[in-house]
Amino acid sequence: MEAPVRHTYNPPDFHHHAQGLCMAATKVLVVDDDLNIQRVLVFTLKQEGFEVHVASDGQAGVEMAAAIEPDLILMDVAMPKVDGYAATQQIRAAAKGRRVPIIMLTSEADVEQRVRGLRAGADDDIVKPFHPLELIARIKALLSRAGGDKPAKAGTERPTLGRLTCFYGAKGGVGTTTMAINTAIALSTRLKRKTALFDANLQFGDERVFLDLGLDSSSIVNAIGEPDLDGDLLKRLMVSHRSGIDLLLAPPNPESADIVVERQRADPRSLTNILALLRKAYDYTIVDMAKSIDDFNLQLFDEADVIFVVMTADLSCLKNVRLVLETMDSLGYQRSKVQLVLNRSNAYTGINVDNAESALGRKIDYQVINEYRGAISALNSGEPFMSSRPDGPLGQSLTKFAREMDETFARELALER
Numbered sequence: 001m002e003a004p005v006r007h008t009y010n011p012p013d014f015h016h017h018a019q020g021l022c023m024a025a026t027k028v029l030v031v032d033d034d035l036n037i038q039r040v041l042v043f044t045l046k047q048e049g050f051e052v053h054v055a056s057d058g059q060a061g062v063e064m065a066a067a068i069e070p071d072l073i074l075m076d077v078a079m080p081k082v083d084g085y086a087a088t089q090q091i092r093a094a095a096k097g098r099r100v101p102i103i104m105l106t107s108e109a110d111v112e113q114r115v116r117g118l119r120a121g122a123d124d125d126i127v128k129p130f131h132p133l134e135l136i137a138r139i140k141a142l143l144s145r146a147g148g149d150k151p152a153k154a155g156t157e158r159p160t161l162g163r164l165t166c167f168y169g170a171k172g173g174v175g176t177t178t179m180a181i182n183t184a185i186a187l188s189t190r191l192k193r194k195t196a197l198f199d200a201n202l203q204f205g206d207e208r209v210f211l212d213l214g215l216d217s218s219s220i221v222n223a224i225g226e227p228d229l230d231g232d233l234l235k236r237l238m239v240s241h242r243s244g245i246d247l248l249l250a251p252p253n254p255e256s257a258d259i260v261v262e263r264q265r266a267d268p269r270s271l272t273n274i275l276a277l278l279r280k281a282y283d284y285t286i287v288d289m290a291k292s293i294d295d296f297n298l299q300l301f302d303e304a305d306v307i308f309v310v311m312t313a314d315l316s317c318l319k320n321v322r323l324v325l326e327t328m329d330s331l332g333y334q335r336s337k338v339q340l341v342l343n344r345s346n347a348y349t350g351i352n353v354d355n356a357e358s359a360l361g362r363k364i365d366y367q368v369i370n371e372y373r374g375a376i377s378a379l380n381s382g383e384p385f386m387s388s389r390p391d392g393p394l395g396q397s398l399t400k401f402a403r404e405m406d407e408t409f410a411r412e413l414a415l416e417r
Contacts, residue, residue, distance in 0.1 A: 025051040026143065029070035031061030031087065032105060033079045037128070041074060044132040058082030062090045065100070072143060073102045075122065077113070085120040092121035101142040115222050118236040127216075141240065160194060162279035163409050166287045166304040167341075168297075170311045170320040175343045177206050178375060178384075179310050179368065179398075180288035185386040186395075186402035188244040193283040193406065196238065198248045200300060201290040202257035205250025211241055212382030219249040221256045224263045224270050234277050243387050248278070264296050271296070275303050293327065301331065305409075308341045308366075313351045318359050325360070335362075341401070344370035366404065369397040 028050045030041045038054055045052045053068055055061040059082045065073060073091070077084040088102055104117040104125040114125050124138055167183070169176035184197040198220075199205040208215065218237045223229060226237075238246045251257045264271045278285040287300055301307055307328070311321050321340070328338045340360070345353065345367035357364055371394035378385040389395050 025049055026072070027051045027053065027068060027070040028139070029053045029055065029061065029064055029068065029073045031055045031058065031064075031073060031079070031084070032076035033057055034076070037076070037105070040132075041135075044135065048136055058084060058087035061087050062094075065091045066094060069098075070100060072139060073100055074105060075102050076105045077117070078107065085116060088117070088120040088122055101145075103138060103142065114216075114218060115226075115237070118218075118233060123236060145240070160279070160281065161283040161409060161413060163283065163306075164275060164279060164285045164287065164304050165405075166200075166289055166300055166307045168289045168301075168307055168309050168324070169291055170309055170317050170324055172291060174310050174312045174317060175375070176310045177201070177210060177288050178378075179308075179341065179343060180286050181207065181210055182384050182386040182395075182398050183402050183405075184245045184284070184286045185243045185384055186390075186399045187284050187286075187406065189386065189390070190399050191402060191406050194281070195244075196246045196248065196278050196282040196285045198278065198285055198287045199250040200287050200296070202250055202260055202296065203254045203290070205288070207247060207288065208249060208252075210382065210384070211247070213239060213241075213247075213249070215252045217249055217252075219251050219256070220260055220274075221251045223248065223274055224260050229270075229273060229277070231277050231281055234274065235281065243384065246282075248274075261294075261296055264299065268299055271299055272303065275300075298331075301328075301333070305337070306405075307333070307338050309338060310341050310343055312344050312347070313342060313349045313353070313356045315351070318351070318356060321360060325362070339365040341366045341368065343368050346370050366401050367397075368401055369393060 026049075028045050030038060030045075030052060032038055032041070032054075033056050038056075042052050042054065053064060053070065055064045058079045061073070061075065062082065064070075075084045075088055079087075082090070084104060088104070091100070091102070101124075102122045104114075104122040106113055106117070106125050106127050108127065117125050123142055126135060126138055167176050167180040181197065184195045187193040188195040197207065199207040200220075202220070207213070208217070217239045223234055223237050226233060234248075235246070238248050240246050251260060275285070287304070289297055289300060309321060309324055311317050325338065340362070342353065342356065342364045347370040351359075353364060353367070371392065374385055374389060374392055374394050378388055381388070385392065385394055386398060390399070
Protein backbone atom coordinates (compact mmCIF):
# COMPACT_ATOMS: atom_id res chain seq x y z
CA MET A 1 0.00 0.00 0.00
CA GLU A 2 1.25 3.48 -0.84
CA ALA A 3 2.66 5.30 2.17
CA PRO A 4 0.87 8.47 3.27
CA VAL A 5 2.40 11.62 1.83
CA ARG A 6 4.04 13.87 4.39
CA HIS A 7 6.25 16.91 4.12
CA THR A 8 8.08 19.07 6.59
CA TYR A 9 8.88 22.69 5.82
CA ASN A 10 11.72 23.89 7.99
CA PRO A 11 12.00 27.65 8.03
CA PRO A 12 15.19 29.33 9.10
CA ASP A 13 15.76 29.01 12.82
CA PHE A 14 13.11 31.17 14.43
CA HIS A 15 13.43 32.06 18.07
CA HIS A 16 12.04 34.84 20.20
CA HIS A 17 13.28 36.02 23.53
CA ALA A 18 10.92 35.70 26.47
CA GLN A 19 11.97 36.08 30.09
CA GLY A 20 15.54 35.26 29.18
CA LEU A 21 14.71 32.00 27.39
CA CYS A 22 14.86 31.14 23.66
CA MET A 23 11.57 29.53 22.64
CA ALA A 24 11.24 27.30 19.56
CA ALA A 25 8.83 28.26 16.78
CA THR A 26 5.20 27.25 17.08
CA LYS A 27 4.47 24.07 15.09
CA VAL A 28 1.47 24.09 12.74
CA LEU A 29 0.32 20.94 10.97
CA VAL A 30 -1.48 21.51 7.65
CA VAL A 31 -3.66 18.58 6.54
CA ASP A 32 -4.92 19.20 2.98
CA ASP A 33 -4.74 17.30 -0.30
CA ASP A 34 -4.83 20.43 -2.52
CA LEU A 35 -1.28 21.40 -3.52
CA ASN A 36 -2.26 24.99 -4.25
CA ILE A 37 -3.79 25.38 -0.78
CA GLN A 38 -0.71 23.77 0.73
CA ARG A 39 1.58 26.29 -0.98
CA VAL A 40 -0.53 29.27 0.12
CA LEU A 41 -0.70 28.05 3.70
CA VAL A 42 2.99 27.20 3.92
CA PHE A 43 4.00 30.61 2.55
CA THR A 44 1.58 32.50 4.82
CA LEU A 45 2.54 30.59 7.95
CA LYS A 46 6.29 30.77 7.31
CA GLN A 47 5.98 34.54 6.85
CA GLU A 48 4.65 34.65 10.42
CA GLY A 49 7.52 32.53 11.71
CA PHE A 50 5.66 29.26 12.23
CA GLU A 51 7.29 25.88 11.74
CA VAL A 52 5.07 24.17 9.15
CA HIS A 53 4.44 20.45 8.60
CA VAL A 54 2.17 19.15 5.82
CA ALA A 55 0.16 15.95 5.39
CA SER A 56 -1.72 15.31 2.13
CA ASP A 57 -4.53 13.10 3.43
CA GLY A 58 -6.42 12.47 6.65
CA GLN A 59 -4.61 9.27 7.59
CA ALA A 60 -1.22 10.94 7.20
CA GLY A 61 -2.51 13.83 9.28
CA VAL A 62 -3.49 11.53 12.16
CA GLU A 63 -0.08 9.84 12.09
CA MET A 64 1.86 13.08 11.88
CA ALA A 65 -0.16 14.66 14.70
CA ALA A 66 0.91 11.80 16.95
CA ALA A 67 4.53 11.98 15.80
CA ILE A 68 5.29 15.70 15.96
CA GLU A 69 2.74 16.91 18.57
CA PRO A 70 1.88 20.18 16.78
CA ASP A 71 0.72 23.31 18.57
CA LEU A 72 -2.16 23.77 16.10
CA ILE A 73 -3.71 21.84 13.18
CA LEU A 74 -5.35 23.20 10.02
CA MET A 75 -7.64 20.39 8.83
CA ASP A 76 -9.31 20.23 5.42
CA VAL A 77 -12.74 18.56 5.31
CA ALA A 78 -12.82 16.74 1.94
CA MET A 79 -9.78 14.47 1.56
CA PRO A 80 -9.03 10.94 0.27
CA LYS A 81 -8.71 7.90 2.55
CA VAL A 82 -9.90 9.62 5.73
CA ASP A 83 -11.87 12.86 5.66
CA GLY A 84 -11.29 15.78 8.00
CA TYR A 85 -14.12 14.86 10.37
CA ALA A 86 -12.86 11.33 10.93
CA ALA A 87 -9.25 12.49 11.20
CA THR A 88 -10.22 15.05 13.83
CA GLN A 89 -12.12 12.42 15.81
CA GLN A 90 -9.13 10.07 15.70
CA ILE A 91 -6.75 12.82 16.85
CA ARG A 92 -9.06 13.67 19.74
CA ALA A 93 -9.46 10.01 20.70
CA ALA A 94 -5.69 9.49 20.77
CA ALA A 95 -4.98 12.64 22.80
CA LYS A 96 -3.54 12.14 26.26
CA GLY A 97 -4.33 15.19 28.38
CA ARG A 98 -3.12 17.82 25.93
CA ARG A 99 -5.76 19.26 23.56
CA VAL A 100 -4.29 20.65 20.35
CA PRO A 101 -6.43 23.40 18.72
CA ILE A 102 -7.90 22.35 15.35
CA ILE A 103 -9.27 24.71 12.69
CA MET A 104 -11.40 23.09 9.97
CA LEU A 105 -10.97 24.36 6.40
CA THR A 106 -14.44 24.19 4.84
CA SER A 107 -15.56 24.85 1.27
CA GLU A 108 -18.85 26.57 2.10
CA ALA A 109 -20.42 28.65 4.86
CA ASP A 110 -22.85 25.94 5.91
CA VAL A 111 -23.93 25.82 9.56
CA GLU A 112 -24.63 22.08 9.46
CA GLN A 113 -21.11 21.42 8.16
CA ARG A 114 -19.72 23.62 10.91
CA VAL A 115 -21.70 21.84 13.63
CA ARG A 116 -20.49 18.49 12.28
CA GLY A 117 -16.92 19.74 12.59
CA LEU A 118 -17.50 20.93 16.14
CA ARG A 119 -19.00 17.60 17.11
CA ALA A 120 -15.92 15.88 15.68
CA GLY A 121 -13.77 18.00 17.98
CA ALA A 122 -12.75 21.07 15.97
CA ASP A 123 -12.30 24.37 17.79
CA ASP A 124 -12.98 26.74 14.90
CA ASP A 125 -13.51 26.79 11.14
CA ILE A 126 -12.76 29.06 8.20
CA VAL A 127 -14.30 29.02 4.73
CA LYS A 128 -12.10 28.68 1.63
CA PRO A 129 -11.06 30.89 -0.06
CA PHE A 130 -9.99 32.95 2.93
CA HIS A 131 -7.84 36.03 3.39
CA PRO A 132 -4.42 35.23 4.92
CA LEU A 133 -4.87 37.99 7.53
CA GLU A 134 -8.12 36.41 8.75
CA LEU A 135 -6.49 33.00 8.99
CA ILE A 136 -3.54 34.33 10.98
CA ALA A 137 -5.91 36.23 13.31
CA ARG A 138 -7.90 33.02 13.93
CA ILE A 139 -4.72 31.03 14.57
CA LYS A 140 -3.33 33.57 17.02
CA ALA A 141 -6.65 33.85 18.85
CA LEU A 142 -6.86 30.07 19.27
CA LEU A 143 -3.24 29.77 20.37
CA SER A 144 -3.80 32.58 22.85
CA ARG A 145 -6.86 30.88 24.32
CA ALA A 146 -5.49 27.35 24.26
CA GLY A 147 -2.56 28.64 25.27
CA GLY A 148 0.45 27.49 24.60
CA ASP A 149 -0.98 27.58 28.14
CA LYS A 150 -0.37 24.62 30.40
CA PRO A 151 -3.45 22.82 31.72
CA ALA A 152 -4.53 24.04 35.12
CA LYS A 153 -3.84 21.71 38.00
CA ALA A 154 -6.85 19.90 39.31
CA GLY A 155 -8.75 22.01 41.81
CA THR A 156 -6.93 25.26 41.01
CA GLU A 157 -9.49 26.79 38.63
CA ARG A 158 -11.47 29.62 40.17
CA PRO A 159 -15.17 28.73 40.42
CA THR A 160 -17.40 31.05 38.45
CA LEU A 161 -19.98 33.35 40.02
CA GLY A 162 -22.56 31.77 37.74
CA ARG A 163 -24.93 34.75 37.67
CA LEU A 164 -27.70 35.09 35.07
CA THR A 165 -28.97 38.61 34.40
CA CYS A 166 -31.74 39.62 31.99
CA PHE A 167 -31.90 43.04 30.31
CA TYR A 168 -35.50 43.79 29.42
CA GLY A 169 -36.55 47.02 27.70
CA ALA A 170 -39.70 48.72 28.92
CA LYS A 171 -40.26 49.84 25.33
CA GLY A 172 -38.39 49.97 22.04
CA GLY A 173 -35.58 52.48 21.63
CA VAL A 174 -34.50 52.73 25.27
CA GLY A 175 -31.05 51.25 24.54
CA THR A 176 -31.47 47.75 25.95
CA THR A 177 -29.13 46.03 23.49
CA THR A 178 -26.52 48.79 23.80
CA MET A 179 -26.68 48.44 27.59
CA ALA A 180 -26.38 44.64 27.47
CA ILE A 181 -23.42 44.60 25.06
CA ASN A 182 -21.42 47.29 26.82
CA THR A 183 -22.18 45.92 30.30
CA ALA A 184 -20.81 42.55 29.18
CA ILE A 185 -17.65 44.19 27.81
CA ALA A 186 -17.19 46.27 30.98
CA LEU A 187 -17.48 43.17 33.16
CA SER A 188 -14.91 41.39 30.99
CA THR A 189 -12.35 44.14 30.39
CA ARG A 190 -12.67 46.30 33.49
CA LEU A 191 -13.63 43.78 36.17
CA LYS A 192 -11.94 40.71 34.64
CA ARG A 193 -15.07 38.59 34.89
CA LYS A 194 -15.70 35.72 32.47
CA THR A 195 -18.73 36.98 30.60
CA ALA A 196 -21.17 35.56 28.06
CA LEU A 197 -23.74 37.54 26.10
CA PHE A 198 -26.91 35.75 24.97
CA ASP A 199 -28.99 37.47 22.29
CA ALA A 200 -32.47 36.21 23.21
CA ASN A 201 -34.29 38.56 20.83
CA LEU A 202 -34.98 35.54 18.67
CA GLN A 203 -36.64 37.13 15.65
CA PHE A 204 -34.82 40.43 15.38
CA GLY A 205 -31.62 40.20 17.43
CA ASP A 206 -29.20 43.04 16.65
CA GLU A 207 -25.97 41.84 18.22
CA ARG A 208 -24.66 40.48 14.90
CA VAL A 209 -25.02 43.98 13.45
CA PHE A 210 -23.81 45.93 16.48
CA LEU A 211 -20.72 43.71 16.80
CA ASP A 212 -20.06 43.34 13.07
CA LEU A 213 -20.56 39.56 12.97
CA GLY A 214 -21.54 37.45 9.95
CA LEU A 215 -24.79 35.62 9.32
CA ASP A 216 -22.95 32.30 8.97
CA SER A 217 -22.06 32.16 12.68
CA SER A 218 -23.70 29.42 14.74
CA SER A 219 -26.52 30.42 17.08
CA ILE A 220 -29.03 29.32 19.70
CA VAL A 221 -30.71 27.28 16.92
CA ASN A 222 -27.77 24.88 16.89
CA ALA A 223 -27.47 24.72 20.66
CA ILE A 224 -31.12 24.13 21.53
CA GLY A 225 -31.47 21.44 18.87
CA GLU A 226 -28.47 19.42 20.09
CA PRO A 227 -29.69 16.43 22.16
CA ASP A 228 -26.27 15.78 23.74
CA LEU A 229 -25.27 19.37 24.43
CA ASP A 230 -22.48 19.69 26.98
CA GLY A 231 -20.19 22.50 28.04
CA ASP A 232 -17.51 21.81 25.44
CA LEU A 233 -19.93 21.75 22.51
CA LEU A 234 -21.79 24.85 23.71
CA LYS A 235 -18.47 26.70 23.99
CA ARG A 236 -17.68 25.86 20.37
CA LEU A 237 -21.12 27.00 19.22
CA MET A 238 -20.50 30.41 20.75
CA VAL A 239 -18.69 33.23 18.99
CA SER A 240 -15.65 34.82 20.63
CA HIS A 241 -15.55 38.58 20.14
CA ARG A 242 -12.31 40.56 20.10
CA SER A 243 -13.48 42.44 23.21
CA GLY A 244 -13.08 39.24 25.25
CA ILE A 245 -16.74 38.23 25.60
CA ASP A 246 -18.35 35.09 24.17
CA LEU A 247 -21.70 35.31 22.40
CA LEU A 248 -24.60 32.93 21.96
CA LEU A 249 -26.25 34.60 19.00
CA ALA A 250 -29.90 34.90 18.01
CA PRO A 251 -31.09 32.96 14.95
CA PRO A 252 -29.98 34.47 11.63
CA ASN A 253 -33.57 34.93 10.44
CA PRO A 254 -37.14 34.95 11.81
CA GLU A 255 -37.90 31.52 10.32
CA SER A 256 -35.11 29.93 12.35
CA ALA A 257 -36.47 31.66 15.46
CA ASP A 258 -39.60 29.51 15.19
CA ILE A 259 -37.43 26.40 15.58
CA VAL A 260 -36.12 27.69 18.91
CA VAL A 261 -39.58 28.63 20.16
CA GLU A 262 -41.07 25.24 19.26
CA ARG A 263 -38.14 23.36 20.78
CA GLN A 264 -38.42 25.30 24.04
CA ARG A 265 -42.19 24.85 24.13
CA ALA A 266 -41.92 21.09 23.56
CA ASP A 267 -39.09 20.65 26.07
CA PRO A 268 -38.31 23.58 28.41
CA ARG A 269 -35.41 21.54 29.81
CA SER A 270 -33.47 22.23 26.59
CA LEU A 271 -33.29 25.93 27.50
CA THR A 272 -32.69 25.13 31.16
CA ASN A 273 -29.67 23.02 30.17
CA ILE A 274 -28.18 25.84 28.07
CA LEU A 275 -28.57 28.34 30.90
CA ALA A 276 -27.10 25.90 33.43
CA LEU A 277 -24.06 25.31 31.21
CA LEU A 278 -23.58 29.07 30.81
CA ARG A 279 -23.76 29.56 34.58
CA LYS A 280 -21.12 26.89 35.07
CA ALA A 281 -18.73 28.36 32.50
CA TYR A 282 -19.09 32.11 33.15
CA ASP A 283 -19.19 34.57 36.01
CA TYR A 284 -21.94 36.47 34.22
CA THR A 285 -24.38 35.59 31.49
CA ILE A 286 -26.01 38.76 30.15
CA VAL A 287 -29.31 38.04 28.38
CA ASP A 288 -30.55 40.65 25.90
CA MET A 289 -34.31 40.06 25.68
CA ALA A 290 -37.11 40.96 23.30
CA LYS A 291 -39.98 43.06 24.62
CA SER A 292 -42.62 40.33 24.29
CA ILE A 293 -43.77 38.34 27.29
CA ASP A 294 -44.16 34.80 25.96
CA ASP A 295 -43.28 31.30 27.17
CA PHE A 296 -39.63 31.70 26.15
CA ASN A 297 -39.17 35.01 27.97
CA LEU A 298 -41.15 33.83 30.98
CA GLN A 299 -38.72 30.95 31.40
CA LEU A 300 -35.79 33.39 31.16
CA PHE A 301 -37.44 35.58 33.82
CA ASP A 302 -37.96 32.56 36.09
CA GLU A 303 -34.37 31.37 35.81
CA ALA A 304 -32.68 34.79 36.09
CA ASP A 305 -31.05 36.05 39.26
CA VAL A 306 -31.91 39.64 38.37
CA ILE A 307 -34.12 41.29 35.75
CA PHE A 308 -32.86 44.74 34.79
CA VAL A 309 -35.75 46.75 33.34
CA VAL A 310 -34.14 49.37 31.09
CA MET A 311 -36.10 52.62 30.86
CA THR A 312 -35.95 56.29 29.95
CA ALA A 313 -37.63 59.22 31.69
CA ASP A 314 -40.56 59.92 29.35
CA LEU A 315 -44.30 59.46 29.85
CA SER A 316 -44.84 56.54 27.48
CA CYS A 317 -41.92 54.62 28.98
CA LEU A 318 -43.05 55.29 32.56
CA LYS A 319 -46.49 53.93 31.66
CA ASN A 320 -44.87 50.76 30.29
CA VAL A 321 -42.61 50.39 33.33
CA ARG A 322 -45.63 50.44 35.63
CA LEU A 323 -47.24 47.68 33.56
CA VAL A 324 -44.03 45.66 33.64
CA LEU A 325 -43.73 46.02 37.41
CA GLU A 326 -47.35 44.93 37.86
CA THR A 327 -46.69 41.89 35.67
CA MET A 328 -43.56 40.97 37.62
CA ASP A 329 -45.48 41.32 40.86
CA SER A 330 -48.27 39.05 39.57
CA LEU A 331 -45.61 36.46 38.65
CA GLY A 332 -44.54 36.40 42.29
CA TYR A 333 -41.03 37.81 41.85
CA GLN A 334 -39.45 39.49 44.85
CA ARG A 335 -38.93 43.21 44.47
CA SER A 336 -35.14 42.78 44.71
CA LYS A 337 -35.16 40.55 41.62
CA VAL A 338 -36.62 43.31 39.40
CA GLN A 339 -34.36 46.37 39.24
CA LEU A 340 -34.80 49.59 37.30
CA VAL A 341 -32.01 51.03 35.16
CA LEU A 342 -32.58 54.59 33.97
CA ASN A 343 -30.72 55.04 30.70
CA ARG A 344 -29.88 58.54 29.41
CA SER A 345 -30.49 59.84 32.92
CA ASN A 346 -29.13 63.31 32.11
CA ALA A 347 -31.23 63.77 28.94
CA TYR A 348 -33.74 66.60 29.17
CA THR A 349 -37.28 65.19 28.97
CA GLY A 350 -39.05 67.44 31.44
CA ILE A 351 -39.21 64.55 33.91
CA ASN A 352 -36.41 64.25 36.46
CA VAL A 353 -35.44 61.22 38.52
CA ASP A 354 -37.52 62.28 41.53
CA ASN A 355 -40.60 62.70 39.31
CA ALA A 356 -40.04 59.27 37.76
CA GLU A 357 -39.61 57.57 41.13
CA SER A 358 -42.75 59.28 42.44
CA ALA A 359 -44.77 58.16 39.42
CA LEU A 360 -43.55 54.56 39.76
CA GLY A 361 -43.78 54.39 43.53
CA ARG A 362 -40.33 52.92 43.86
CA LYS A 363 -36.67 53.82 43.69
CA ILE A 364 -34.66 53.71 40.46
CA ASP A 365 -31.75 51.38 41.21
CA TYR A 366 -29.17 52.46 38.62
CA GLN A 367 -28.56 55.39 36.30
CA VAL A 368 -26.48 55.61 33.11
CA ILE A 369 -25.89 58.99 31.49
CA ASN A 370 -26.68 60.09 27.95
CA GLU A 371 -23.96 60.79 25.37
CA TYR A 372 -25.93 60.56 22.15
CA ARG A 373 -23.13 61.32 19.71
CA GLY A 374 -20.75 58.76 21.20
CA ALA A 375 -23.43 56.05 21.40
CA ILE A 376 -24.61 56.53 17.80
CA SER A 377 -21.05 56.64 16.47
CA ALA A 378 -20.31 53.35 18.22
CA LEU A 379 -23.46 51.72 16.83
CA ASN A 380 -22.69 52.72 13.26
CA SER A 381 -19.05 51.61 13.43
CA GLY A 382 -19.70 48.14 14.87
CA GLU A 383 -17.31 48.96 17.73
CA PRO A 384 -19.04 49.26 21.15
CA PHE A 385 -18.13 52.38 23.10
CA MET A 386 -16.70 50.24 25.93
CA SER A 387 -14.11 49.07 23.38
CA SER A 388 -13.54 52.31 21.46
CA ARG A 389 -13.92 54.91 24.24
CA PRO A 390 -14.02 53.15 27.63
CA ASP A 391 -12.71 56.22 29.46
CA GLY A 392 -15.22 58.63 27.93
CA PRO A 393 -18.14 59.93 30.03
CA LEU A 394 -20.51 57.22 28.79
CA GLY A 395 -17.91 54.47 29.28
CA GLN A 396 -17.23 55.64 32.83
CA SER A 397 -20.94 55.74 33.65
CA LEU A 398 -21.50 52.25 32.27
CA THR A 399 -18.44 50.92 34.12
CA LYS A 400 -19.85 52.37 37.36
CA PHE A 401 -23.10 50.48 36.75
CA ALA A 402 -21.23 47.23 36.03
CA ARG A 403 -19.06 47.64 39.12
CA GLU A 404 -22.04 48.30 41.39
CA MET A 405 -23.82 45.27 39.97
CA ASP A 406 -20.72 43.11 40.51
CA GLU A 407 -20.29 44.33 44.08
CA THR A 408 -23.92 43.49 44.85
CA PHE A 409 -23.55 39.96 43.52
CA ALA A 410 -20.25 39.52 45.36
CA ARG A 411 -21.92 40.47 48.66
CA GLU A 412 -24.75 38.02 48.01
CA LEU A 413 -22.27 35.27 47.22
CA ALA A 414 -20.38 35.95 50.45
CA LEU A 415 -23.60 35.61 52.42
CA GLU A 416 -24.49 32.36 50.64
CA ARG A 417 -21.13 30.88 51.64
